Amino acid sequence: METREFEIRTERLLLRPHRLEDVDDIFEFARDPQWGRYLTTPMPYLREHAVEFVEDRILTSRDLWPAWALVLDGRVVGGIGIEIDVEYATGALGYSIAKEHWGRGLTVEAARAVIDWAFRERGLAKVYAYADARNTPSLRVMEKLGMTREGRLRSHRKLRNERVDDVYYGLLREEWERDDS
Numbered sequence: 001m002e003t004r005e006f007e008i009r010t011e012r013l014l015l016r017p018h019r020l021e022d023v024d025d026i027f028e029f030a031r032d033p034q035w036g037r038y039l040t041t042p043m044p045y046l047r048e049h050a051v052e053f054v055e056d057r058i059l060t061s062r063d064l065w066p067a068w069a070l071v072l073d074g075r076v077v078g079g080i081g082i083e084i085d086v087e088y089a090t091g092a093l094g095y096s097i098a099k100e101h102w103g104r105g106l107t108v109e110a111a112r113a114v115i116d117w118a119f120r121e122r123g124l125a126k127v128y129a130y131a132d133a134r135n136t137p138s139l140r141v142m143e144k145l146g147m148t149r150e151g152r153l154r155s156h157r158k159l160r161n162e163r164v165d166d167v168y169y170g171l172l173r174e175e176w177e178r179d180d181s
């Protein structure tokens with residue numbers, strides 16, 4: 001798929017593939033410990049981690065893990081991606097946005113567009129997402145996306161020497177079709 005075809009425009013955002021020149025914008029927000037609190041990203045977050053992240057995004061297969069930089073007014077302010085399991089036709093959604101833009105509904109706006117894209121272009125049967133149970137804003141995003149809370153997996157992961165619970169949310173294809181006007 002050509003880069004242009006892969007772009008998605010929403011009301012306020014451009015979603016496009018990552019580029020090497022995105023490193024500084026990403027480092028700027030990812031270095032904030034509050035941003036990385038519930039993520040498995042390195043802490044402290046150094047510029048070299050942003051370089052690794054962008055290189056990784058560029059090299060990762062667009063078929064298996066389509067991902068986009070979130071561009072607002074010409075700057076990269078976040079990222080969103082969906083890891084596809086081809087055999088099971090499921091996609092695991094992941095997202096983040098710079099702290100200065102939290103609470104403006106931008107993540108929900110981007111996620112809606114990516115979910116639509118994934119069901120349409122990839123014929124998925126289900127999109128799901130999960131977050132550290134303490135990550136209230138992320139759980140709220142999943143709810144606002146119309147996903148159903150499927151369960152809390154206790155002590156399911158390790159995050160910086162701490163055992164954490166994960167909460168899973170899912171959206172089935174038929175639920176998306178019903179709501180897609």
Ligand SMILES: CC(C)(COP(=O)(O)OP(=O)(O)OC[C@H]1O[C@@H](n2cnc3c(N)ncnc32)[C@H](O)[C@@H]1OP(=O)(O)O)[C@@H](O)C(=O)NCCC(=O)NCCS
Nearest residue numbers: 035095096097102103104105106107108131136137138140
């Ligand atoms: C989780 C995250 C992506 C949400 O992004 P966002 O753009 O602020 O999300 P939205 O504005 O679309 O929606 C957030 C919702 O959570 C609510 N919220 C924010 N902080 C909250 C809190 N502490 N308690 C309860 N609700 C909260 C917001 O009010 C909003 O809901 P509302 O529109 O009903 O008021 C963002 O906080 C982030 O990037 N965090 C760091 C990275 C991360 O944790 N990513 C998720 C990994 S699973």
